[in-house]
Amino acid sequence: MLKIKNYIFALFLLGSILLFGQEFPDYQERMFLTLSDSLRSPNIMSQATEGSIDAEEYLIGAGDKLFISISGMQELNYTLSVNHEGVVFIPKVGVVDLRDLNLKQARKKIEEKILNYFKNVEVNVLLVELRKIKVSLIGDVGKPGVFIFPANARLMDLIINSAGLNPTANFREILIKSKNEENLYFDLLPFLRFGDRKNNPLLHEGDIVVVNKIDETVFIAGEVSYPGTYEFKEGETIEELIHLAGGLLNKARRDSIEVIRFVDDGFSQQSKFYSFDEIREGKIPLSKYDNILIRKIPRIFENRFVVISGMIKYPGYYKIKKDSTTLLDIIKEAGGLREEASLDEASLTRSSETEVTEDPEFERLKLIPVADMTEDEYDYLKAKSRQRAGRVVVDFFRLLKFNDQSENLILKKEDIINFPEVKNYITMLGQVVNPGHIIFEEKLSVEDYIQLAGGFGWRALEGDVRVIKAKTGEWIEADDVDKLEPGDTIWIPEDPPGPKFWDVFTTALSVVGQLAAVVAATVAVIIATK
Template sequence: ATSDIRNIRIVSNSGKHKIYDLVSFLRKGDYSNNPYLIEGDVVIISKIDKLVKISGLVKYPAIYEFVLNESVNDLIELAGGFLTTARTDTIEVVRFTLDGKTQQSNYYPLDEIEKGKIFLENGDHIIVREIPEYFKEHFVLLDGYIKYPGWYKIVKNKTTLRDIVEEAGGFLKEASLTEATVSRRLQIDEKDPEYERLKVINPADMTEDEYDYFKAKSRQTSGRVVVDFVDLFINSNLDENIVLIRGDVIKIPEKKNYIIMLGQLIMPGKVIYDSTLSVQNYIELAGGFGWRAIEDEVRVIKAKTGEWLDAEDVTKLDPGDTIWIPEEPPGPNFWEVFMDGLTIVAQLAAVAAAMAAIIIATR
């Protein structure tokens, strides 16, 4: 839009005129800027000529029409006010110098801004910056089977995983340290360009390395930090005692006392965990292989990492692991084979008839 709706001029029959700011009415509900018109009034809306800008941590950062005698505080209010993460101890006002060729910055604290005595000029740019990282409160979330779950404050570059678990009262007896995880929220939105590229490619068109990479990334938990809770809290290996950062989420799931049996088995389901049993033992407890099972392609999916392993490479199962038996692909449907065969016979008959006709015609 090119119309200046912050400087609308209304001229009455008597020749008196007054300026009204329609944006102030729409944004702040200021009815003094939305007067009733009377017969004979002339409404004049000019083309935008002069502008000011506000950017950064306000609710409605934008370029606004310049209004004479408007203060920096007025513009901040018009822009909806500060966001909670706005730094208000130093607000920057960028202004052109008298020659109009260069700009200079002045910085004001909020208490001086709120006095309403710093007036705007055409071309001014107000910048409200974010609170620096070191000013922000740092919290992490503990969820699941821990004595006192919830949000906990940490000290930047100091509080460790072990510190926060102790502060939360430690694990409950039902807690599964094997499946416990730390997720780093600040990394969740980070995208892998190669993975994004492969997502739009047909797997049949990928190289072997590309397909292996695509499968591995598809199974990866976004933002997950590699840490072994068992090694840290049972074996006291302090190499696993990572320093936490703001936004980390620590999840402690319930301990699973079973192995999940999936695929071509006589009785798929959950089998009670026994550390002395092998993959083959669990298959036998699930009734053995189903009639379409591919017996030499059994896979184990680890509960902690989601990693897929060949059964023959697994020396020890852990609670919550999954044993998966794939299925032979279905053979051709009888009716489809019959119809295909019938079509071929019909085609051969047509060819034979055509050849016979040619032979007769040439005699």
């Protein structure tokens, strides 16, 4: 009995994995056709998307109206309807059976019939009004139902005018069952992606469109235009899937396309490698749950550029040679520095290294109020906040003034070199009378600059002045600054205003009221116990 229970549990577990572990197709064409009703555009009346008719594709049926002109000795014009038996009666000619004929065939048959009764005439047959058809949509759809369309409606007209397909719907095997029990399958994706009209057929009276649920999938990744998960189609080849995914990109490796396939037990996988020529010539069929991996040729068509900006004669993009081009090479190629260039604030940023590894401690500290942090935690938060991702330490002064080759770094692609303009001023921020820029003078101190800015404002925290260093971004207490440098910022914080009288009054009144209530309750208890 225990073995049976274990067997049943194993089957249930396997079924759960297959049901919930399966990844559904994710290509972009599914997005609109699986939107909910509230997100779809309202459609007041179902209409076909095409105005023109293909005479070889359109089938004549009951309700179509034809204009027939017979030109000869006299002009005869008739507007006639095809009756419910599929025939049309032409005066002076008789009945013409148009069942199962397309428009081109119907025109020829009508003309031949008329020419049996009229000689030396010109016959014209025009379709002037389309009949209405009734079609059904069922299966894995938003709302199954019956729809009425003009007779030139196509499969996409039905889907767009319905409540859409479910996210689990199989776009690639849509069944259309005709009145005469003919079953035809259509793949909607080639029409949506490439405009393949044969997969967007005309609908006919009594058609039932059945949308099945996805059962099995395949996956393609790498150097194709549309990587992703797709519905598995029996008999489809790897080459056809690659074509459906938009084909190979220029950087795709064509000599080693990996096909990862489950073996018969459904648990183990094995890999095989094929060239694209082998796939194309061998017509290798897909198996359910195949994974097709198309890798990239490393470093092919790889641009190697750096950007130099700021106070340089010819800023812009410059090509470099791998493991060869240096800082001085690019500065020279860009025409050298302008007089206004600042060597102290010049920077080299390596954008390939800007992706900073996630720091859980930093993320935790960002969620904690500063008042609740320890001194070390606050210092760490400040240091991490000021960190400049990708910044490479270079002493441009030593490099350009003393030709120190230890600072002449070899550049990497996407490096950014910047020479900002010299800031020959000190910036005054916060609670001074006249905040702004003051021309730098080496002999002046922090107190001197505050006086030049008009002195402290009336709400300044005079004992908490900070200096923000231009080179490092470091915040230093004014008393600890040995020397100011061009570009530094002096910040005077504001003394926050005290509480308003009314707030203090109402708070005090509330406290007094609470105390009075406690005293009254205590007295009441004492009296009650006597």
